[in-house]
Amino acid sequence: MSKFWRKLIILTLTAPMLGACGDIFDLDINTDPDAATEVEGDLLLPTVLANLAANRAIEISPGTAFHAQIWASNGSAGVFSDPERYIISSFTTGNTWSMIYTNGLKNLKLMRDQALASNPARPNVAAQAEILSAYLYWMATSLWETVPYTQAIQGDQFPQPEFDDQETILRGLVEQLDAAVAMIDPNGAPGVQEGDLLYGGDMQQWVKFANSLKLRILMMIRNRDTSVDPQIQALLAEPLIRTVADEAEIPFFTEANNENNLWRLNNLFGGFTDVMNGNAFVYAGAPLVDLMKSLDDPRLPTYWELAVTADGSAYQTDEYFGQVAGVFQFGDETSMVSQNIVRRDWPSRILTAAEVWFYEAEFLASTAGAAAAQTAYETGVQMALSYFNGKPGAIPAADQAAYIAALPPATLSAIHDQQYIEVFDRSPENWVHWKRTHHPDLPLPQQAALGDIIRRYNIPPDERSSNPNTPAPVPLTTPMWFEPTN
Numbered sequence: 407m408s409k410f411w412r413k414l415i416i417l418t419l420t421a422p423m424l425g426a427c428g429d430i431f432d433l434d435i436n437t438d439p440d441a442a443t444e445v446e447g448d449l450l451l452p453t454v455l456a457n458l459a460a461n462r463a464i465e466i467s468p469g470t471a472f473h474a475q476i477w478a479s480n481g482s483a484g485v486f487s488d489p490e491r492y493i494i495s496s497f498t499t500g501n502t503w504s505m506i507y508t509n510g511l512k513n514l515k516l517m518r519d520q521a522l523a524s525n526p527a528r529p530n531v532a533a534q535a536e537i538l539s540a541y542l543y544w545m546a547t548s549l550w551e552t553v554p555y556t557q558a559i560q561g562d563q564f565p566q567p568e569f570d571d572q573e574t575i576l577r578g579l580v581e582q583l584d585a586a587v588a589m590i591d592p593n594g595a596p597g598v599q600e601g602d603l604l605y606g607g608d609m610q611q612w613v614k615f616a617n618s619l620k621l622r623i624l625m626m627i628r629n630r631d632t633s634v635d636p637q638i639q640a641l642l643a644e645p646l647i648r649t650v651a652d653e654a655e656i657p658f659f660t661e662a663n664n665e666n667n668l669w670r671l672n673n674l675f676g677g678f679t680d681v682m683n684g685n686a687f688v689y690a691g692a693p694l695v696d697l698m699k700s701l702d703d704p705r706l707p708t709y710w711e712l713a714v715t716a717d718g719s720a721y722q723t724d725e726y727f728g729q730v731a732g733v734f735q736f737g738d739e740t741s742m743v744s745q746n747i748v749r750r751d752w753p754s755r756i757l758t759a760a761e762v763w764f765y766e767a768e769f770l771a772s773t774a775g776a777a778a779a780q781t782a783y784e785t786g787v788q789m790a791l792s793y794f795n796g797k798p799g800a801i802p803a804a805d806q807a808a809y810i811a812a813l814p815p816a817t818l819s820a821i822h823d824q825q826y827i828e829v830f831d832r833s834p835e836n837w838v839h840w841k842r843t844h845h846p847d848l849p850l851p852q853q854a855a856l857g858d859i860i861r862r863y864n865i866p867p868d869e870r871s872s873n874p875n876t877p878a879p880v881p882l883t884t885p886m887w888f889e890p891t892n
């Protein structure tokens with residue numbers, strides 16, 4: 407293990423203390439004049455990224471995958487079966503809120519402010535902080551809708567910030583990303599490099615990430631306001647995440663204490679004793695498996711593991727079956743999420759090339775028709791399939807080519823099918839995709855605690871009790887602003 411990575415582990419453990427300090431950096435009493443008064447962005451950035459990756463792997467995932475019915479719980483633990491039936495723990499949402507606001511955004515603001523105050527200034531470091539902050543704000547509004555944005559992370563001026571509506575946040579994030587890209591100076595002082603777990607300090611890649619995140623946000627706004635179409639059209643000509651090599655993902659590793667958190671849970675409590683066993687906690691969701699089977703999708707054996715006999719000695723079936731949401735059965739033929747996915751070094755994938763190509767295809771299909779969208783649609787599928795090249799679960803090139811050749815025309819429905827298949831591993835993107843498209847048509851989980859598909863979480867109790875500006879709760883089935891109205 408490298409010296410840098412050992413240092414990152416320590417920072418990950420101490421991140422809550424760094425973030426929670428808030429205004430402590432402004433105090434001038436009991437200060438050791440020989441002690442460091444700043445934490446460099448080279449240390450803050452990997453700390454934020456490590457906490458983000460861990461949260462996405464085990465706090466909000468698998469929950470949002472259950473909400474989108476992409477994954478299903480085996481029902482062995484309430485921590486998994488509850489969110490599938492819309493029983494939402496305040497601890498889960500509280501941990502995520504703290505990761506975003508206390509540990510994430512506060513540290514990124516510190517990183518940005520110090521970079522701009524340096525002599526010479528480090529605008530590339532500040533741009534990295536702004537772009538990642540935009541992702542965290544996007545994540546927050548995607549989970550809770552109305553959250554602090556314009557007054558957030560300004561404790562000296564707004565100790566109890568107002569909450570902004572989702573339209574304000576999404577449009578503000580577009581402007582924030584534009585400003586961050588404009589800040590990047592390829593000839594200036596370098597950005598964070600060694601601690602940049604996304605791109606190793608390559609600022610051109612950060613430009614692609616920022617533009618691609620902007621495209622995601624504009625496609626959400628477009629559900630309610632097509633006047634953003636010229637912005638989308640112009641953005642499609644800008645540098646975007648177009649290849650697998652461009653993708654924004656935070657790595658996990660095979661070495662101890664740096665593995666994917668969902669793998670660690672299964673390894674500790676699920677007993678990875680036989681490669682045929684899949685994993686102990688997350689099963690295949692019926693809507694996704696049924697869709698993939700209808701398309702004869704070659705990713706079936708990549709995503710899923712065939713059910714095995716009770717003693718794990720033989721396959722129980724040669725067909726993949728998903729589990730209906732809210733049904734917890736044991737010893738049946740339900741497929742599990744494969745160890746190609748639940749593995750030590752499965753990364754935290756934030757934004758993919760396939761996602762970008764599918765947005766382009768969707769935009770073209772809705773403005774110029776299926777024929778105009780076909781190339782972008784096929785390229786998106788190719789990017790999704792080729793992601794596994796050289797990895798566990800790799801799909802033979804001949805199977806990739808045959809699948810693409812047999813694709814239906816690039817209608818909106820067909821594009822949304824492929825988006826639903828591709829986003830299966832990413833939280834909260836999988837849930838957001840369903841809310842943005844309402845595709846496919848999902849059944850209400852059996853024994854669900856709500857009368858409709860869940861759309862949001864409530865603001866965590868700790869925030870509600872400490873900030874009187876917190877809005878009153880609304881039903882968890884209330885559609886968010888960006889959702890289609892028909």
